[in-house]
Amino acid sequence: MPVYAWIGVIAIALLVLTGSGLALRAYLYRLVDRRIASFQSDLVTKHCDEVLNIYREMRGWRHDYHNHIQTMKAYRYLEQNDRLDDYLISLDQDLTDVDNLIKSGNVMVDAILNSKLSLAKSRRININAKAVVPGELSLSETDLCVIIGNLLDNAMEACARIENETERFIRIYIDIKRDQLYISVTNTSGGQIKKQSGRYLSSKPGYHGFGLMRIDRLIEKYGGYVKRRDEESAFTTEILLPLK
DSSP: OOHHHHHHHHHHHHHHHHHHHHHHHHHHHHHHHHHHHHHHHHHHHHHHHHHHHHHHHHHHHHHTHHHHHHHHHHHHHTTOHHHHHHHHHHHHHHHHHHHTSOOOSOHHHHHHHHHHHHHHHHTTOEEEEEEOOOSSOSSOHHHHHHHHHHHHHHHHHHHHTOSOGGGOEEEEEEEEETTEEEEEEEEEOSSOOOEETTEEOOSSTTOOOHHHHHHHHHHHHTTOEEEEEEETTEEEEEEEEEOO
């Protein structure tokens, strides 16, 4: 066979291999995306169950209010002041836990917010959070919680790289703007965020950024809008999602 013919065969083979490689890569990304989606859906359900349990405990605490009063009166009458003090400390802690809960109006959103922000506080990250979300949404609550969960995971990862704990902060604001749900998350960042072809990359080894991809795909699914800004020592993500 002439040399030029072999060159043609090799060229075709390379095209086939390249095409197969791209197809395989696309398949793997879809596979990983589905597995991540399934895992995150299960996780959101778990968080929701936890917050529902907290709400039940809150209702139970109010129901037991009379019993608490009677118990404290008994300790006082018996002059068991040490036990009374311990009882009051326990009740105060319960009330503090309740007061610190974010109550947005949507149970599933409350679940993911309270779970993630509790984790952030345990990592010495300062939190400023406000959220107002309709109880019923036209978009999937699970998808919304996956978006919020990934945003907060990324924010916590960025804060973890800040050595000075006093400089770590996450600010999250969620509200209704006309017929859209507005989500804004700002966090301290440790240096310049990597970008490739205009897209921000994950700070994790390999820069795969499956979390960022998941956010973008869900926003695209609902015809939403996302804007990311890398400012001085802070990174902000703003999202708009149609409610109708």
